Amino acid sequence: xxxxxxxxxxxxxxxxxxxxxxxxxxxxxxxxxxxxxxxxxxxxxxxxxxxxxxxxxxxxxxxxxxxxxxxxxxxxxxxxxxxxxxxxxxxxxxxxxxxxxxxxxxxxxxxxxxxxxxxxxxxxxxxxxxxxxxxxxxxxxxxxxxxxxxxxxxxxxxxxxxxxxxxxxxxxxxxxxxxxxxxxxxxxxxxxxxxxxxxxxxxxxxxxxxxxxxxxxxxxxxxxxxxxxxxxxxxxxxxxxxxxxxxxxxxxxxxxxxxxxxxxxxxxxxxxxxxxxxxxxxxxxxxxxxxxxxxxxxxxxxxxxxxxxxxxxxxx
Numbered sequence: 001x002x003x004x005x006x007x008x009x010x011x012x013x014x015x016x017x018x019x020x021x022x023x024x025x026x027x028x029x030x031x032x033x034x035x036x037x038x039x040x041x042x043x044x045x046x047x048x049x050x051x052x053x054x055x056x057x058x059x060x061x062x063x064x065x066x067x068x069x070x071x072x073x074x075x076x077x078x079x080x081x082x083x084x085x086x087x088x089x090x091x092x093x094x095x096x097x098x099x100x101x102x103x104x105x106x107x108x109x110x111x112x113x114x115x116x117x118x119x120x121x122x123x124x125x126x127x128x129x130x131x132x133x134x135x136x137x138x139x140x141x142x143x144x145x146x147x148x149x150x151x152x153x154x155x156x157x158x159x160x161x162x163x164x165x166x167x168x169x170x171x172x173x174x175x176x177x178x179x180x181x182x183x184x185x186x187x188x189x190x191x192x193x194x195x196x197x198x199x200x201x202x203x204x205x206x207x208x209x210x211x212x213x214x215x216x217x218x219x220x221x222x223x224x225x226x227x228x229x230x231x232x233x234x235x236x237x238x239x240x241x242x243x244x245x246x247x248x249x250x251x252x253x254x255x256x257x258x259x260x261x262x263x264x265x266x267x268x269x270x271x272x273x274x275x276x277x278x279x280x281x282x283x284x285x286x287x288x289x290x291x292x293x294x295x296x297x298x299x300x301x302x303x304x305x306x307x308x309x310x311x312x313x314x315x316x
């Protein structure tokens with residue numbers, strides 16, 4: 001959706017006054033259909049002002065018609081689904097208009113490391129080329145190899161939390177051994193394991209992705225704190241949060257907004273919420289901390305206290 005919004009802004013903001021050269025460049029790169037699909041989605045979803053000649057072109061292409069419908073169905077579905085590797089490859093081929101180009105494009109995407117790969121596995125600098133070999137295995141774990149779609153987490157993608165950021169989040173909440181921590185979207189369990197190991201506190205991690213829960217369970221076991229850590233495979237919106245005295249979040253701003261009512265209604269006065277990077281729409285934090293990690297990762301931490309938040313702060 002962000003990419004579609006970017007296309008609409010480029011067109012409507014006058015940054016691309018003439019789409020002709022862009023389409024000609026698309027012909028050179030074998031990506032004309034890809035560009036036309038983006039323009040059609042920007043037109044249909046966000047009302048971008050696309051020239052009529054271009055609108056006629058993408059409406060004439062049956063493949064663009066079907067792909068546009070497929071993307072809209074995914075975006076507006078009540079339950080976000082992750083297509084499997086085979087489904088994604090089929091879409092790539094259709095998008096490029098050529099089996100050969102689709103395979104080449106898919107191979108490049110499957111072997112070109114991204115930030116998620118770098119953060120997910122820390123390798124010494126001399127082993128950096130191995131990221132290209134590890135990426136296909138991470139994608140298989142994330143999307144599956146088959147034709148079936150899987151439910152996707154719609155509150156945030158998984159990005160690991162380094163140990164020093166986990167510690168700072170707990171410090172910001174004035175976390176003690178008497179607290180009960182709920183980490184919503186716990187991922188690989190870094191925050192709950194850190195809290196259990198260093199404070200001996202009872203911790204609960206919740207994640208909708210079974211792979212993340214399996215990783216968190218292995219993490220807790222290797223740290224020797226599995227007796228303190230409870231891991232729940234479920235959507236966080238289906239979990240009772242009332243036992244929590246501290247809640248940690250590393251979600252998107254829309255993801256935080258979806259938990260607004262649940263946090264306000266289920267947490268007791270005095271409970272603390274710490275969110276990494278994302279604000280809570282309509283709430284004014286009690287404290288905001290910016291920090292840089294040793295590997296130069298910048299992050300912002302937000303702290304709120306339940307009971308100090310005005311009911312009038314409900315986001316519209």
